[in-house]
Amino acid sequence: MNIEPATDLLSLAHEAAARAYSPYSSFRVGCALRTMAGGVFTGCNVENASYGLTICAERNAVFHAVAQEGAAMKIATLTVVCIGHEFPPCGACRQVIAEFATPETAVWFLQNGELVAMTVADLLPAVFK
């Protein structure tokens, strides 16, 4: 597992969270990732009056990275934060992260105010491939 603490990604994820569009849940979520090519991309959650159209911060960041680097984009490490809450990526985002990562890729999130990492394999042991 890449155990880089990713403090730069943490501050970028916080900045992205501040840009969330979340009038329905008030959850402001931000994600920042570094690609294997060295690119850094961010995303925030963007909600919609038709609730199911909402996109999470993590998928927004991953899709942003693919749009910029193309189909070969691979995630080196990813950090997600939510202002006032703490959680790892939701199930849908785990599946999308797994598509562009290895089982060993580190995913960072806050737990009791500290950044902790889990591998993609630990987050989604029964991944659909």
Ligand code: THU
């Ligand atoms: N959300 C994320 O952005 N990422 C997650 O991993 C979980 C949930 C967002 C979606 C929605 O805008 C709000 O948080 C509440 O579910």
